Amino acid sequence: MRILITAGPTREPLDPVRFISNRSTGKMGFALAQAAQARGHEVTLIAGPVTLPTPDGVTRVDIETALQMLDAVECHLPAHEVYISCAAVADWRPAVYSPTKLKKAGMDGTIQLVRNPDILKTVRPLKDNKLFVGFAAETGVPDAEATRKLNEKGLDFIVANDVTAPGAGFATDTNRVTLLYPNGTREDLPLASKLEIATAIISRIEQLRSVTDC
Numbered sequence: 783m784r785i786l787i788t789a790g791p792t793r794e795p796l797d798p799v800r801f802i803s804n805r806s807t808g809k810m811g812f813a814l815a816q817a818a819q820a821r822g823h824e825v826t827l828i829a830g831p832v833t834l835p836t837p838d839g840v841t842r843v844d845i846e847t848a849l850q851m852l853d854a855v856e857c858h859l860p861a862h863e864v865y866i867s868c869a870a871v872a873d874w875r876p877a878v879y880s881p882t883k884l885k886k887a888g889m890d891g892t893i894q895l896v897r898n899p900d901i902l903k904t905v906r907p908l909k910d911n912k913l914f915v916g917f918a919a920e921t922g923v924p925d926a927e928a929t930r931k932l933n934e935k936g937l938d939f940i941v942a943n944d945v946t947a948p949g950a951g952f953a954t955d956t957n958r959v960t961l962l963y964p965n966g967t968r969e970d971l972p973l974a975s976k977l978e979i980a981t982a983i984i985s986r987i988e989q990l991r992s993v994t995d996c
Protein backbone atom coordinates (compact mmCIF):
# COMPACT_ATOMS: atom_id res chain seq x y z
CA MET A 783 0.00 0.00 0.00
CA ARG A 784 0.99 3.62 -0.39
CA ILE A 785 0.73 5.29 3.01
CA LEU A 786 0.84 9.03 3.70
CA ILE A 787 1.82 10.00 7.25
CA THR A 788 2.02 13.42 8.89
CA ALA A 789 4.25 13.81 11.94
CA GLY A 790 5.59 16.31 14.42
CA PRO A 791 4.34 19.75 15.35
CA THR A 792 3.66 22.67 13.08
CA ARG A 793 5.31 25.98 13.83
CA GLU A 794 3.44 29.24 13.34
CA PRO A 795 5.81 32.21 13.07
CA LEU A 796 5.10 35.59 14.61
CA ASP A 797 8.27 37.21 13.35
CA PRO A 798 11.70 35.88 12.20
CA VAL A 799 12.65 34.90 15.77
CA ARG A 800 9.40 33.79 17.47
CA PHE A 801 6.74 31.16 16.85
CA ILE A 802 3.78 29.31 18.40
CA SER A 803 4.10 25.52 18.48
CA ASN A 804 3.60 22.50 20.77
CA ARG A 805 5.54 19.70 22.46
CA SER A 806 5.29 17.10 19.70
CA THR A 807 8.66 15.55 18.80
CA GLY A 808 7.47 13.47 15.83
CA LYS A 809 8.53 10.17 17.44
CA MET A 810 5.16 8.42 16.97
CA GLY A 811 4.79 9.53 13.35
CA PHE A 812 8.36 8.57 12.47
CA ALA A 813 7.86 5.18 14.17
CA LEU A 814 4.76 4.68 11.99
CA ALA A 815 6.78 5.50 8.88
CA GLN A 816 9.52 3.05 9.91
CA ALA A 817 7.01 0.30 10.76
CA ALA A 818 5.07 0.76 7.52
CA GLN A 819 8.24 0.72 5.43
CA ALA A 820 9.47 -2.42 7.24
CA ARG A 821 6.16 -4.11 6.33
CA GLY A 822 6.86 -3.39 2.64
CA HIS A 823 4.60 -0.36 2.16
CA GLU A 824 5.55 2.76 0.19
CA VAL A 825 5.65 5.66 2.65
CA THR A 826 5.51 9.44 2.24
CA LEU A 827 6.20 11.26 5.49
CA ILE A 828 5.20 14.92 5.79
CA ALA A 829 7.18 16.22 8.74
CA GLY A 830 6.97 19.37 10.79
CA PRO A 831 10.17 20.78 12.33
CA VAL A 832 11.72 17.84 14.22
CA THR A 833 15.27 16.61 14.74
CA LEU A 834 14.71 12.95 13.79
CA PRO A 835 16.51 11.14 10.97
CA THR A 836 14.40 9.95 8.03
CA PRO A 837 13.69 6.20 8.27
CA ASP A 838 15.40 4.22 5.47
CA GLY A 839 13.39 3.99 2.28
CA VAL A 840 10.86 6.65 3.30
CA THR A 841 10.15 9.73 1.14
CA ARG A 842 10.18 12.79 3.38
CA VAL A 843 8.61 16.19 2.76
CA ASP A 844 9.53 18.90 5.28
CA ILE A 845 7.10 21.68 6.10
CA GLU A 846 6.87 24.25 8.86
CA THR A 847 3.34 25.66 9.18
CA ALA A 848 -0.15 24.13 9.24
CA LEU A 849 -0.98 25.82 5.92
CA GLN A 850 2.14 24.27 4.35
CA MET A 851 1.18 20.87 5.82
CA LEU A 852 -2.31 21.19 4.32
CA ASP A 853 -0.80 22.03 0.89
CA ALA A 854 1.53 19.02 1.11
CA VAL A 855 -1.29 16.66 2.16
CA GLU A 856 -3.55 17.90 -0.66
CA CYS A 857 -0.70 17.42 -3.13
CA HIS A 858 0.30 13.89 -2.04
CA LEU A 859 -2.98 12.33 -0.87
CA PRO A 860 -4.33 11.38 -4.34
CA ALA A 861 -1.39 8.96 -4.85
CA HIS A 862 -1.96 7.13 -1.53
CA GLU A 863 -4.48 4.58 -0.25
CA VAL A 864 -3.98 5.37 3.43
CA TYR A 865 -3.61 8.66 5.33
CA ILE A 866 -2.40 8.58 8.95
CA SER A 867 -2.70 12.04 10.50
CA CYS A 868 -0.31 11.82 13.43
CA ALA A 869 0.86 15.45 13.37
CA ALA A 870 0.09 17.82 16.22
CA VAL A 871 -1.19 20.60 13.99
CA ALA A 872 -1.27 24.03 15.62
CA ASP A 873 -4.91 25.08 15.72
CA TRP A 874 -4.09 28.81 15.62
CA ARG A 875 -1.55 31.06 13.93
CA PRO A 876 -0.66 34.71 14.45
CA ALA A 877 -2.99 36.88 12.37
CA VAL A 878 -0.08 38.99 11.17
CA TYR A 879 3.50 37.93 10.41
CA SER A 880 6.04 40.67 10.95
CA PRO A 881 9.02 40.29 8.58
CA THR A 882 11.11 42.26 11.06
CA LYS A 883 11.65 41.44 14.75
CA LEU A 884 8.83 42.77 16.93
CA LYS A 885 10.05 45.15 19.62
CA LYS A 886 8.58 44.96 23.11
CA ALA A 887 8.07 48.71 23.19
CA GLY A 888 5.71 48.38 20.23
CA MET A 889 3.66 45.47 21.71
CA ASP A 890 0.66 45.73 24.04
CA GLY A 891 0.81 42.18 25.49
CA THR A 892 -1.76 40.58 23.17
CA ILE A 893 -1.20 38.47 20.07
CA GLN A 894 -4.07 38.31 17.59
CA LEU A 895 -4.59 34.73 16.36
CA VAL A 896 -6.60 33.22 13.51
CA ARG A 897 -7.77 29.60 13.23
CA ASN A 898 -5.81 27.20 11.07
CA PRO A 899 -7.83 24.84 8.88
CA ASP A 900 -8.51 21.33 10.16
CA ILE A 901 -6.47 19.29 7.68
CA LEU A 902 -8.39 16.02 8.12
CA LYS A 903 -11.73 17.77 7.63
CA THR A 904 -10.47 19.79 4.67
CA VAL A 905 -9.29 16.73 2.72
CA ARG A 906 -12.31 14.60 3.66
CA PRO A 907 -13.85 15.10 0.17
CA LEU A 908 -10.75 13.33 -1.28
CA LYS A 909 -11.29 10.24 0.90
CA ASP A 910 -13.22 7.97 -1.53
CA ASN A 911 -12.23 4.46 -0.46
CA LYS A 912 -8.99 5.58 1.19
CA LEU A 913 -8.44 4.71 4.81
CA PHE A 914 -8.09 7.67 7.20
CA VAL A 915 -6.59 7.23 10.67
CA GLY A 916 -6.37 10.02 13.24
CA PHE A 917 -4.83 10.57 16.64
CA ALA A 918 -6.27 12.16 19.78
CA ALA A 919 -3.74 13.21 22.38
CA GLU A 920 -5.72 14.20 25.47
CA THR A 921 -5.05 14.98 29.11
CA GLY A 922 -7.01 12.46 31.19
CA VAL A 923 -9.25 9.63 29.97
CA PRO A 924 -9.36 10.30 26.21
CA ASP A 925 -12.40 8.21 25.18
CA ALA A 926 -15.15 10.85 24.95
CA GLU A 927 -13.03 13.44 23.11
CA ALA A 928 -11.46 10.81 20.85
CA THR A 929 -14.90 9.45 19.93
CA ARG A 930 -16.09 12.97 19.07
CA LYS A 931 -13.05 13.46 16.80
CA LEU A 932 -13.46 9.98 15.23
CA ASN A 933 -17.02 10.90 14.21
CA GLU A 934 -16.51 14.57 13.32
CA LYS A 935 -13.51 13.78 11.11
CA GLY A 936 -15.05 10.66 9.51
CA LEU A 937 -12.13 8.38 10.40
CA ASP A 938 -11.78 4.61 10.01
CA PHE A 939 -10.26 4.52 13.47
CA ILE A 940 -8.60 6.85 15.95
CA VAL A 941 -5.59 6.28 18.18
CA ALA A 942 -6.33 7.82 21.57
CA ASN A 943 -3.96 8.41 24.41
CA ASP A 944 -3.59 10.27 27.69
CA VAL A 945 -0.40 12.29 27.29
CA THR A 946 -0.12 12.69 31.07
CA ALA A 947 -0.11 8.90 31.76
CA PRO A 948 3.23 7.35 32.84
CA GLY A 949 5.21 6.15 29.81
CA ALA A 950 2.93 7.94 27.31
CA GLY A 951 2.90 11.28 25.55
CA PHE A 952 5.40 13.57 23.90
CA ALA A 953 9.14 12.89 23.78
CA THR A 954 8.84 9.43 25.41
CA ASP A 955 9.97 6.30 23.56
CA THR A 956 6.94 4.38 24.82
CA ASN A 957 3.21 4.89 24.55
CA ARG A 958 -0.07 3.44 25.80
CA VAL A 959 -2.94 3.88 23.37
CA THR A 960 -6.51 2.81 22.76
CA LEU A 961 -7.87 2.24 19.25
CA LEU A 962 -11.49 3.35 18.81
CA TYR A 963 -13.61 2.32 15.80
CA PRO A 964 -16.83 3.84 14.38
CA ASN A 965 -18.87 0.74 15.36
CA GLY A 966 -17.98 1.30 19.03
CA THR A 967 -15.28 -1.38 19.18
CA ARG A 968 -12.26 -0.44 21.32
CA GLU A 969 -8.89 -2.07 21.70
CA ASP A 970 -6.50 -1.17 24.53
CA LEU A 971 -2.88 -1.78 23.54
CA PRO A 972 -0.49 -2.40 26.44
CA LEU A 973 2.37 -0.01 27.25
CA ALA A 974 5.01 -0.65 24.57
CA SER A 975 7.68 1.11 22.53
CA LYS A 976 6.39 3.57 19.94
CA LEU A 977 7.76 1.25 17.23
CA GLU A 978 5.77 -1.70 18.63
CA ILE A 979 2.63 0.46 18.85
CA ALA A 980 3.26 1.68 15.30
CA THR A 981 3.61 -1.90 14.04
CA ALA A 982 0.29 -2.81 15.70
CA ILE A 983 -1.42 0.20 14.08
CA ILE A 984 -0.04 -0.73 10.64
CA SER A 985 -1.25 -4.31 11.09
CA ARG A 986 -4.81 -3.05 11.97
CA ILE A 987 -4.70 -0.94 8.78
CA GLU A 988 -3.64 -3.99 6.75
CA GLN A 989 -6.52 -6.02 8.25
CA LEU A 990 -9.08 -3.27 7.48
CA ARG A 991 -7.70 -2.90 3.98
CA SER A 992 -7.92 -6.61 3.22
CA VAL A 993 -11.54 -6.67 4.46
CA THR A 994 -12.59 -3.70 2.30
CA ASP A 995 -10.69 -5.09 -0.71
CA CYS A 996 -12.75 -8.35 -0.69
Ligand code: CTP
Pocket residue numbers: 848867868869870871872873898899900901902903915916917918919931935
Ligand atom coordinates in the same frame (compact mmCIF):
# COMPACT_ATOMS: atom_id res chain seq x y z
N1 CTP B 1 -5.78 17.61 12.99
C1 CTP B 1 -5.80 18.13 11.71
N2 CTP B 1 -5.81 19.48 11.52
C2 CTP B 1 -5.84 20.32 12.59
C3 CTP B 1 -5.84 19.79 13.91
C4 CTP B 1 -5.80 18.44 14.07
O1 CTP B 1 -5.80 17.36 10.74
N3 CTP B 1 -5.85 21.64 12.39
C5 CTP B 1 -5.77 16.14 13.17
C6 CTP B 1 -4.61 15.61 13.98
O2 CTP B 1 -3.52 15.26 13.16
C7 CTP B 1 -5.23 14.37 14.65
C8 CTP B 1 -6.69 14.77 14.85
O3 CTP B 1 -6.94 15.81 13.89
O4 CTP B 1 -5.22 13.24 13.83
C9 CTP B 1 -7.02 15.25 16.23
O5 CTP B 1 -6.15 16.32 16.58
P1 CTP B 1 -6.21 17.01 18.00
O6 CTP B 1 -5.18 18.07 18.06
O7 CTP B 1 -6.21 15.93 19.06
O8 CTP B 1 -7.67 17.63 18.04
P2 CTP B 1 -8.33 18.92 17.44
O9 CTP B 1 -9.08 18.51 16.21
O10 CTP B 1 -7.32 20.01 17.28
O11 CTP B 1 -9.41 19.30 18.54
P3 CTP B 1 -9.27 19.97 20.02
O12 CTP B 1 -8.53 21.25 19.86
O13 CTP B 1 -10.72 20.16 20.40
O14 CTP B 1 -8.58 18.94 20.91
